[in-house]
Amino acid sequence: MTALLETRGVWQRFGGLVANSDVSISVGRGEIVGLIGPNGAGKSTLFNLIAGVLPPTQGSILFDGEDVTRMPAAERCQRGIGRTFQVVKSFETMTVIDNVIVGALVRNTVMREARRKAHEVLEFTGLAARADVLASDLVPAEKRRLEVARALATEPKLLLLDEVLTGLTPTEAQTGVALVRKVRDAGITVLMVEHVMEIVMPLVDRAIVLDLGKVLVEGKPADVVRDPKVISAYLGDRHAQRA
Amino acid sequence: MDKDFAARRRRDLIIAAVLAAIAALTPLFVKDVVVQNILILTLMYAGLSQSWNILSGYCGQISLGHALYFGLGAYTTELLFTKFGVLPWFGMLAGGVVSALIAMGLGYPFFRLRGHYFVIATIVIAEIGLLLFHNWEWAGAAMGITIPIRGDSWLKFQFLRTKLPYFYFALALCCLAWFVTWWLENSKWGFWWRAVKDNPDAAESLGVDVFNSKMGAAAVSAFLVAVGGSFYAQFVSYIDPESVMGFQFSLLMALPAVLGGIGTLWGPVLGAAILIPLTELTRFKLGGSGRGVDLIVYGTLIVLISLALPRGLLSLFSRPKKTGAAR
Numbered sequence: 001m002t003a004l005l006e007t008r009g010v011w012q013r014f015g016g017l018v019a020n021s022d023v024s025i026s027v028g029r030g031e032i033v034g035l036i037g038p039n040g041a042g043k044s045t046l047f048n049l050i051a052g053v054l055p056p057t058q059g060s061i062l063f064d065g066e067d068v069t070r071m072p073a074a075e076r077c078q079r080g081i082g083r084t085f086q087v088v089k090s091f092e093t094m095t096v097i098d099n100v101i102v103g104a105l106v107r108n109t110v111m112r113e114a115r116r117k118a119h120e121v122l123e124f125t126g127l128a129a130r131a132d133v134l135a136s137d138l139v140p141a142e143k144r145r146l147e148v149a150r151a152l153a154t155e156p157k158l159l160l161l162d163e164v165l166t167g168l169t170p171t172e173a174q175t176g177v178a179l180v181r182k183v184r185d186a187g188i189t190v191l192m193v194e195h196v197m198e199i200v201m202p203l204v205d206r207a208i209v210l211d212l213g214k215v216l217v218e219g220k221p222a223d224v225v226r227d228p229k230v231i232s233a234y235l236g237d238r239h240a241q242r243a
Numbered sequence: 244m245d246k247d248f249a250a251r252r253r254r255d256l257i258i259a260a261v262l263a264a265i266a267a268l269t270p271l272f273v274k275d276v277v278v279q280n281i282l283i284l285t286l287m288y289a290g291l292s293q294s295w296n297i298l299s300g301y302c303g304q305i306s307l308g309h310a311l312y313f314g315l316g317a318y319t320t321e322l323l324f325t326k327f328g329v330l331p332w333f334g335m336l337a338g339g340v341v342s343a344l345i346a347m348g349l350g351y352p353f354f355r356l357r358g359h360y361f362v363i364a365t366i367v368i369a370e371i372g373l374l375l376f377h378n379w380e381w382a383g384a385a386m387g388i389t390i391p392i393r394g395d396s397w398l399k400f401q402f403l404r405t406k407l408p409y410f411y412f413a414l415a416l417c418c419l420a421w422f423v424t425w426w427l428e429n430s431k432w433g434f435w436w437r438a439v440k441d442n443p444d445a446a447e448s449l450g451v452d453v454f455n456s457k458m459g460a461a462a463v464s465a466f467l468v469a470v471g472g473s474f475y476a477q478f479v480s481y482i483d484p485e486s487v488m489g490f491q492f493s494l495l496m497a498l499p500a501v502l503g504g505i506g507t508l509w510g511p512v513l514g515a516a517i518l519i520p521l522t523e524l525t526r527f528k529l530g531g532s533g534r535g536v537d538l539i540v541y542g543t544l545i546v547l548i549s550l551a552l553p554r555g556l557l558s559l560f561s562r563p564k565k566t567g568a569a570r
Binding site: 051053072073074075077078082083085089090091092093094098101102103105106109111114115116119132150151153154 | 245247248429430431434435437438440441442444445446447448449450451452453506
């Protein structure tokens with residue numbers, strides 16, 4: 001079976017800065033893949049290219065067998081790519097349920113069905129008790145959860161999670177991890193950007209390490225963390241030699 | 244939870260029906276022509292502000308150029324009537340369609356602008372429209388158009404001896420704009436608009452067609468405002484560029500909604516019910532001395548309300564939500 005998502009030789013330049021150079025990755029159906037790397041490695045850029053915020057300078061992106069390189073974000077969502085934002089972007093003047101209904105409207109044209117779907121997703125993500133609260137009144141961990149709920153309501157095949165576990169307390173992060181597993185068990189492929197290694201590594205099936213815009217290493221999480229190249233990228237050459 | 248929601252929707256509809264019924268009965272008790280006049284204008288501005296609220300309140304694209312659509316409605320109706328003998332009822336429809344099309348034509352370039360730049364563009368475009376009509380000979384230029392009066396007639400929608408038909412039309416317009424808002428509020432469009440207002444990037448990522456949402460809101464909003472413009476032209480039976488396309492109309496559409504609660508179902512009606520009588524009364528009592536004192540009085544009031552209740556008067560009535568997080 002072909003991969004659900006594939007990038008082929010993707011480049012992204014911002015003026016003189018090369019954010020992604022010749023990035024070719026693939027994500028198989030049903031996988032949880034972690035996209036990691038030190039700050040400035042080009043994770044967020046690659047993420048935005050896949051979500052359709054901007055087209056790559058060069059290269060192509062395939063989703064579900066279709067070339068989506070130049071497709072606008074809204075259409076990619078209809079094709080089955082859901083995403084969250086690193087800096088949460090809730091609809092602040094709307095209630096939690098209304099936030100999720102916006103996502104549910106992609107596949108449900110009848111309002112009553114969209115509403116039912118939204119309630120279902122809130123139940124799934126553990127936000128049901130907060131349905132009628134304004135999004136602006138949620139605490140940060142709940143806002144992250146709302147981001148995930150909203151994206152899930154679009155019934156994606158691929159869910160892109162942009163640092164949803166970062167900045168949470170250990171307990172909150174553990175509930176987050178459980179939610180991501182639950183999402184995968186529901187048959188949704190997950191590609192997540194994270195830089196908190198100890199949280200993501202036990203969670204993901206495969207890790208792709210980006211450094212300086214290039215794919216540095218990819219493989220099983222246990223192998224990746226021991227790879228001298230990865231240690232050197234994170235901590236510097238001195239530590240790599242010692243390991 | 245769904246039941247709560249449906250009950251709230253039904254309650255809004257019932258309140259609206261009761262208010263409309265009460266309004267419909269007022270002419271039985273109010274015989275004073277001056278007061279009737281104020282009531283008509285209040286209803287008209289409530290309807291206009293409600294329509295403005297669709298684009299600017301719900302969809303968040305603040306327009307201070309809606310006078311353009313008001314004027315286009317007025318001009319389309321009267322040009323068709325005086326030049327081609329087309330009945331105002333058809334002119335009203337034509338004005339609405341023309342305005343909706345122009346709103347979309349203007350939206351095409353300008354909806355790419357965000358925030359303040361969009362607001363500035365709307366002001367400028369409306370001023371350009373005003374200048375064009377000032378210089379357009381065929382449309383009467385600065386002299387405007389006087390609507391020939393041939394006695395009371397529903398067909399020609401003109402009445403000399405009574406203001407009641409105007410009153411009922413204004414009431415119908417207000418109800419229509421309210422009902423359209425009520426209906427759209429719980430539709431895909433309503434949700435899309437609010438999402439676009441709050442965060443266009445997030446909306447896009449959830450499959451919302453941001454650009455077309457704005458276009459849809461602009462078309463509905465401009466259509467309804469143009470119908471109001473054509474009504475106003477029939478009501479005053481004389482139009483010139485300044486008296487139907489002047490900047491004050493843009494303000495008088497925005498202010499009631501802002502004052503009552505922008506982006507809310509009841510805000511524009513509440514705002515208009517307070518603001519318009521106040522405008523008219525201060526003008527009646529204090530105006531005439533050179534268009535000054537009346538504006539100062541109600542300008543002060545707006546400043547005070549904005550300072551005390553930045554989310555509009557309606558926020559006085561909204562019950563606190565059962566929220567855990569204190570704010």
